Amino acid sequence: MQLRIRAVGDLLLPLVNANGATLKGRYAGRDKTGAPLPDGEIVEQNSYYIRAADRGDVTAEEVSS
Numbered sequence: 001m002q003l004r005i006r007a008v009g010d011l012l013l014p015l016v017n018a019n020g021a022t023l024k025g026r027y028a029g030r031d032k033t034g035a036p037l038p039d040g041e042i043v044e045q046n047s048y049y050i051r052a053a054d055r056g057d058v059t060a061e062e063v064s065s
Helices: 045-057
Strands: 002-007 015-018 023-025 041-044 058-063
Touching: 002 045, 045 058
Parallel strands: none
Antiparallel strands: 002 041, 002 058, 015 023
């Protein structure tokens, strides 16, 4: 299952790959310059993003694959 995540305000959440390793210099729902992506970003669903959405660090919604 996948999630569409969107950045919230100025909060920065490191982007992680499928193995849970952070991608240096990338933030969830943001482009490489740090600007929010208008359509969000599709990521694999995992507890990292679910917990971040629960905290309000990003918004998340399930997307059909």
